[in-house]
Amino acid sequence: MNIALQYKDTLVHDRTEVCCPEFEISEWDYAQHDWNKKLFLQDSVPGLFYKPFPGPFRKAVARMQKISKEAKAIPNNGKALVLTQSSSPFKSVLFMAVSKEVPGLKTTRLSGAFISRVFDGSNTAQSIRGLNGYLTSLGKMAKKYYFYHPYCSHCAKKHGHNYIVAIAETKTVDPYY
DSSP: OOOOEEETTEEEOOTTSOOSOOOOGGGTTTEEEEEEEEEEEEEEEEEETTEEOHHHHHHHHHHHHHHHHHTTOSOTTOOOOEEEEEEETTEEEEEEEOSSOOTTSEEEEEEEEEEEEEEESSOHHHHHHHHHHHHHHTTEEEEEEEEEOOSOHHHHHHHTOOEEEEEEEEEEOOTTO
16 A cells, blocks of 8 residues: 655655655754643554554554644644654554644643654664663653654665654653652
8 A cells, every 4th residue: 555645735656756854863863852832733553562553653644644734733844743652562642743723633732851862773672772871961861752753664765764763751860869
């Protein structure tokens, strides 16, 4: 099945094209993001051992993207930001950044200091270990983890990289605890 991806008002059916924009590592590697009630659409998909199933994942993202486009809620920078969080070994929660409330879908807001690291490859456990090492050097620890895959599998092959961005909502470590 050929899933059509959409980016910047262009429907991509020809899988020889690159549909994902070039990923700017510097925006995400060793970076802190201070989000104050950043708005996201929220959905969930089934998975196995903390990995969402690809088919339901693609369908959920396409549905959220279509609804947010119809509601004119695509972020101003035009870049799709879809985070995943494993809520159990068999379920993942998806968060798609939007610019305003969207009727018909559940929304949530994320606030706090989020620190991210970029890794090349799909090893989630290795990404968490690498991010935790960096957080420890800053005197912080993770409250929650999120993951961002800037490329679809097709574009990862075209670009030659399968980046994963590990993002942690952080809290400061109490040295006297």
